[in-house]
Each structure stands twice: as structure tokens, then as C-alpha cells.
Amino acid sequence: MWVVPVCDWQRWEVILNGFLKGGLALGGAVVALGALRRALNPPPRYAPWEKPRYEEFENKVLVVGGGFGGFTAAKQICERIKDREDIGVLVVAKDNFFTFWPMVAGIVSSDIDSRNVAQPLRRALITAGASFRRASLRKVDAKNNQVTVDGGVEFPYDHLVLSLGGLPNFFGIPGVEEHSLTMRGIEDAEKVRNRVIERFEEVSLMRGEIPESKLTFVVIGGGATGVETASEIYNLVHEALEPDYPNIDPHRVRIFLLEAMDHILPELDPSLRRAARTRLVNQRIEVQTGAMAEEITADCVKLKGGETIPTENVVWTAGNRPNVAIEDLDDLPVDEKNGINVDEYLRVQGYHNIWAIGDCAAIPDVTSENGQIIPPNAQAAVQEGKALAKNIVAAIDGREDELEPFEYKPLGQLVELGSDFAVNEVMGVRFTGTLAAIFWRMAYLTRLDSPQSKLHQMADWVLGFLVRPAVTSVRGTSEE
Numbered sequence: 001m002w003v004v005p006v007c008d009w010q011r012w013e014v015i016l017n018g019f020l021k022g023g024l025a026l027g028g029a030v031v032a033l034g035a036l037r038r039a040l041n042p043p044p045r046y047a048p049w050e051k052p053r054y055e056e057f058e059n060k061v062l063v064v065g066g067g068f069g070g071f072t073a074a075k076q077i078c079e080r081i082k083d084r085e086d087i088g089v090l091v092v093a094k095d096n097f098f099t100f101w102p103m104v105a106g107i108v109s110s111d112i113d114s115r116n117v118a119q120p121l122r123r124a125l126i127t128a129g130a131s132f133r134r135a136s137l138r139k140v141d142a143k144n145n146q147v148t149v150d151g152g153v154e155f156p157y158d159h160l161v162l163s164l165g166g167l168p169n170f171f172g173i174p175g176v177e178e179h180s181l182t183m184r185g186i187e188d189a190e191k192v193r194n195r196v197i198e199r200f201e202e203v204s205l206m207r208g209e210i211p212e213s214k215l216t217f218v219v220i221g222g223g224a225t226g227v228e229t230a231s232e233i234y235n236l237v238h239e240a241l242e243p244d245y246p247n248i249d250p251h252r253v254r255i256f257l258l259e260a261m262d263h264i265l266p267e268l269d270p271s272l273r274r275a276a277r278t279r280l281v282n283q284r285i286e287v288q289t290g291a292m293a294e295e296i297t298a299d300c301v302k303l304k305g306g307e308t309i310p311t312e313n314v315v316w317t318a319g320n321r322p323n324v325a326i327e328d329l330d331d332l333p334v335d336e337k338n339g340i341n342v343d344e345y346l347r348v349q350g351y352h353n354i355w356a357i358g359d360c361a362a363i364p365d366v367t368s369e370n371g372q373i374i375p376p377n378a379q380a381a382v383q384e385g386k387a388l389a390k391n392i393v394a395a396i397d398g399r400e401d402e403l404e405p406f407e408y409k410p411l412g413q414l415v416e417l418g419s420d421f422a423v424n425e426v427m428g429v430r431f432t433g434t435l436a437a438i439f440w441r442m443a444y445l446t447r448l449d450s451p452q453s454k455l456h457q458m459a460d461w462v463l464g465f466l467v468r469p470a471v472t473s474v475r476g477t478s479e480e
């Protein structure tokens with residue numbers, strides 16, 4: 001007997017529709033992912049075979065320094081000249097990454113990964129249309145419009161921008177340079193973390209009386225960097241290390257924050273200062289104001305007035321100064337304390353084609369009546385970079401009357417004290433606590449330049465919320 005197959009069209013139709021819908025959804029997802037990938041990986045302005053050499057451009061802008069000031073200036077100039085072929089931009093910097101300073105302190109507790117703080121310069125600059133060379137500045141020859149870098153390599157310029165940043169200031173206090181760690185970079189923050197871990201390892205091997213100096217950590221300087229560093233040391237000790245070193249009594253660890261002035265965080269409103277101090281005290285951080293360090297030795301900090309704190313672990317955050325490299329630049333008007341003197345258009349005094357911004361420049365505050373200088377901070381450097389880009393393009397085009405005086409507009413201050421507390425002032429609004437900490441994270445996450453860093457850091461923070469941090473010091477990267 002023949003069996004005639006019965007065709008259940010309705011069933012087939014349902015299956016076919018399912019396939020079609022699934023295919024459409026998959027296709028849509030592939031197209032969307034492709035668009036996202038293209039948005040996250042914009043092609044460079046010039047294909048490698050099309051790009052003229054920097055020296056071949058009619059107008060050459062040389063930016064020395066690739067930090068907040070130099071990087072912003074270079075990117076903004078490229079943005080303004082993207083339809084022009086007559087201006088070439090070259091950035092020369094000592095590092096091939098840009099340090100995202102506000103996140104540096106977070107490296108101490110491992111709340112922030114160093115690779116997310118080091119923002120790659122090359123990719124961003126090449127994409128924008130600029131060139132990049134990693135080298136340190138050696139000499140500026142203003143007569144011949146030429147700069148010399150490592151190895152005697154020379155670069156010509158029509159306009160030169162100097163944005164070399166700052167360095168720690170030790171104020172000549174005996175022993176500071178020899179016996180303290182600084183917080184002037186990613187490696188420094190890693191050294192502070194490694195020092196704390198090494199002390200824990202050392203103490204866990206000791207028998208008998210443990211010298212107080214081993215587990216006493218002293219941060220000198222009550223500005224934002226000092227406050228954040230002390231808080232991060234607390235987090236490292238009590239959140240990451242304490243459970244992993246059961247033979248060390250955590251109450252033996254003492255963290256001091258010393259400030260020579262009468263209050264910490266002088267740049268903040270008194271209500272925020274009080275909130276920050278209460279938080280530090282709750283973290284058992286011993287805050288001493290009016291405490292002036294007179295000498296630092298291998299095993300103590302001596303304070304003015306005679307008090308001595310036994311410690312083998314000092315972190316110095318108390319002072320900054322312009323990069324000393326500017327002092328070797330012949331003939332430029334340099335004020336050792338504040339930096340290269342520039343006019344209100346950000347042009348170095350006495351030079352029509354040399355400009356300076358950021359922490360290495362003494363920029364007059366046009367809004368102040370008593371001739372104040374603009375404070376050295378990241379938001380000022382970014383605003384200066386933007387203003388400079390506009391002025392430099394106007395100067396190249398001979399539109400001197402269109403140069404605009406730089407006016408700094410402070411947007412606020414954000415200071416994080418651990419992952420769940422911050423004190424913020426944003427456009428006059430003050431807030432503290434966990435919401436402020438979330439705001440701190442979102443604000444800085446969006447400002448990271450590299451999309452990879454944004455995604456990595458976001459994932460790290462989510463993971464850090466779920467899993468207690470486990471930290472180690474890799475021998476070889478440790479300073480000891």
C-alpha cells in the first residue's frame with residue numbers, strides 16, 4: 001500500500017517564518033555590531049601611503065608633550081584643519097602614552113588598572129591626522145625654528161607648543177628625595193602599592209618585636225593627591241591585604257596624612273573639607289594639620305616642633321613645580337616657580353611662534369585683578385589646549401586680530417576617598433557620599449580617550465564590586 005505524505009503547510013509556514021525572523025534578527029545584529037566596530041575604530045585621516053612627511057607640510061606645528069595640554073592641543077588643531085592640506089602636526093613626547101592623572105591614585109589599591117591610566121598616544125594622534133615621535137626634548141633653537149631631541153635628532157617648526165607638565169617639588173627639605181616615594185606617574189603609584197605589600201611580606205616573616213616604623217605609612221601633603229593616596233593605602237591594607245595576612249594584626253597598621261597648612265584640601269569649600277576629614281578619621285587615618293615635615297630619614301619623619309613619627313614608608317605629595325626641562329631652554333622667559341611666562345593668548349612672551357600651556361606655563365588669569373596665575377590642573381590644561389588650537393590656526397592664517405585671550409572657567413573639583421565615597425563640587429553644587437563616588441567614576445570614565453580602557457575599567461569596577469581584590473607585587477617591578 002502506498003503512503004501519500006501529507007504536507008502540513010501551516011507547520012512549515014511557522015518554521016519558515018521562524019527562520020526568516022531569526023535570520024533578520026541575526027543580520028540586524030551583525031550590521032549593528034559592524035557599525036559599532038567602525039565607530040570604535042575610526043580609520044586614520046591619512047592612509048599610510050598618502051600621508052606627507054611632517055617636514056613637507058607648508059606650515060609645521062610641533063607640539064612637545066603629550067599630556068592633558070599637548071594632547072588636547074594637537075587633537076583640536078587636527079580637528080580644525082581636517083579639510084586642509086597645508087598644516088602638519090607632530091607631537092613629540094617622552095612617553096608614548098598619556099597619563100590619565102585623576103585615576104593614578106586608584107592604582108595603589110588596584111581599584112584601577114595601570115593599563116587603563118596609560119592612554120595610548122599613537123593610535124589617537126595618527127587617527128586624528130597628526131604624527132608622533134617618542135623622544136625627550138633637549139634644545140629649542142628659536143632663531144632657526146628648530147627643536148633637538150634625544151640622539152641629536154632635529155625637527156623644524158613654524159609654530160612650537162610646549163606642554164611638558166610638572167614635577168614634584170621637594171622644597172629642599174633634607175631627606176625627602178632619598179627617603180620618600182612620589183606620586184608623579186603610573187610607576188610611582190605601583191611602587192607605593194608594592195612597598196605596602198613588601199612590608200606585609202617582611203613583617204609576616206618577623207619574629208619577636210616588630211618595629212613600629214615597618215607598618216606606619218605617612219603621606220605628606222593634604223591636597224587632593226595626598227588625600228586620595230592615603231585613602232587608597234587604607235583600602236589596599238584593609239580590603240585586599242588584611243584577610244590574606246592573618247598573622248598580622250591590622251590594628252598595628254598606622255596611616256598618617258600630614259599637611260603643613262591649617263586644613264586639608266585647601267581648594268575645596270569648608271563643608272567638603274569637613275566631610276573629607278570625617279571620612280578619613282572614620283578610616284582610622286591620622287590627619288595632622290599644621291604639621292610641617294623638617295627632615296625625612298630612613299626610619300622617621302621629623303616634624304617642626306620636635307615630634308617624630310617612626311616610619312620607613314613615606315609618600316611625598318606636598319608640592320609640584322614646572323618641569324625642570326624648561327630651565328634648559330635658552331632665552332625663553334622662565335619663572336622657576338610658575339613656569340614659562342606667556343601672554344593672555346598663550347604665546348611665550350617675546351616670541352610670535354612659541355606657545356606654552358599646562359603645568360609648565362605661567363598663564364595670567366585675565367579675570368583676576370592682582371595678576372594671579374592659572375592653577376596647574378588637568379581641566380585648565382584641557383581648556384588651554386582648546387583655546388591654543390584656535391589661536392594657533394588664526395596665527396597661521398595671519399588673522400592676528402582674531403586671537404582670543406584665554407579665560408579659565410573652573411568647572412569644579414572631584415576627590416575620591418575609596419570606592420564608595422567622594423567629595424564633589426560641580427558648577428557650584430556640592431555633594432558627598434556614595435552618589436558622589438558614582439559621579440566621580442562616570443565623569444572620569446567618559447573622559448578616558450581609549451574605548452578599550454573605558455570598557456576594561458567599567459568591567460573591572462563591576463568585578464571589583466562582586467569579588468574582593470587580590471593583589472600581589474611582582475618581583476622585578478618592585479622598587480626594593
Ligand SMILES: Cc1cc2nc3c(=O)[nH]c(=O)nc-3n(C[C@H](O)[C@H](O)[C@H](O)COP(=O)(O)OP(=O)(O)OC[C@H]3O[C@@H](n4cnc5c(N)ncnc54)[C@H](O)[C@@H]3O)c2cc1C
Pocket residue numbers: 064065066067068069070071092093094095097098099101102103104105135136137163164165166183184185224225323325357358359360376377378379380381414
Ligand atoms: C597624581 C596626580 C593626580 C592628579 N589629579 C588631578 C585631578 O584629579 N584633576 C585635575 O584637574 N588635575 C589633576 N592633576 C594635575 C594634572 O594632572 C596636571 O595639571 C595636568 O596633567 C597638566 O597637563 P600638562 O599637559 O601640563 O602635563 P602632563 O599631563 O603631565 O603631560 C606632560 C607631557 O610632557 C611629556 N614630557 C615631559 N618631559 C618631557 C621632555 N623632557 N621631553 C618631551 N616630553 C616630555 C610627558 O611625557 C607628557 O606627555 C593631578 C596630578 C597628579 C600628579
